[in-house]
Amino acid sequence: MWFLIVLLIIVLVIAFKSIKVIKQAEVYIIERLGKFHKVADAGLTIIVPFLDHVRSVVSLKQQTMDIPPQGVITKDNVTITIDTVVFYQITDPAKAVYEIQSLKKGIEYLAITTIRDIVGKMDLDETFSSRDAINQELRVILDEATDRWGCKIDRVEIKDINPPADIRDAMEKQMNAERNKRALILEAEAQRQSAITIAEGKKEAAILEADADKEAAIRRAAGQAEAIKEVAEAKAREIQLVYEAIKNANPDDKLVQLKSLEALERVAEGEANKVFIPFEATGALSSLGAIKEVMNDNKK
Secondary structure (H helix, E strand, O other), X not given: OHHHHHHHHHHHHHHHHHEEEEOOOEEEEEEEOOEEEXXXXXXXXXXXXXXXXXXXXXXXXXEEEEEEEEXXXXXXXXXEEEEEEXXXXXXXXXXXXXXXXXXXXXXXXXXXXXXXXXXXXOOHHHHHHOHHHHHHHHHHHHHXXXXXXXXXXXXXXXXXXXXXXXXXXHHHHHXXXXXXXXXXXXXXXXXXXXXXXHHHHHHHHHHHHHHHHHHHHHHHHHHHHHHHHHHHHHHHHHHHHHHHHHHHHOOOHHHHHHHHHHHHHHHHOOOOOOOOOOOOHHHHHHHHHHHHHHHHHHHO
């Protein structure tokens, strides 16, 4: 009875050591008598007890590793702290186990030295503006270096870059100065544009006003010319009527002389102190003088 119990226990132990169930996205590194034997994939795997044993369980999923924040000196001698995270995946489990003592430590140390080398060639301002370039260069270098370890670096991200406190204060003051400068430039540009717009408006208004004055002057001149023309035509018609009337009346020389004297009388009523008598009027004047003498004799 006891023999059967002991035999059952031995069978169970052998079965436990022989049958392995491997989870999805994992592999077992199997060694036989201390030497690499095979890589067991996911599923049911049977090994030889006491001859084979599982050296390591390797995950094939993409993994992340935080690199401890590192103090790095830039090209312009400023010490900054860089926090980085690495995304990697094991592509050859046997190499990941046998080619390096600790894959994570190897990736960490390699990332630290590479970051210091890359950032040490950059100025402080360049490190802030070149994160993508740093990430890409760091990924390429790490991927090439870890390829012989059966590992692929998928991505490297710089989470944070922290300069010293005094540098941060100086940067904030510089950013405030830049903002104020941009604000002043925008304000000056707005004032300039406003002045240009006002000047253009005044120019347009002056041009329109000059055109209006010109048009008004032209219209006034045209109106005056039309009025003068109408007056001249009226005078001409008046003279024509007078001429026709005189012509139809068939006046004799005495009537013409008398009308001349009447016109001379009106001329003499003016403010001029000199009166020029036409030669034709002298005959009429002499006749008037004779008539006056005759009238005086009759009175006597």
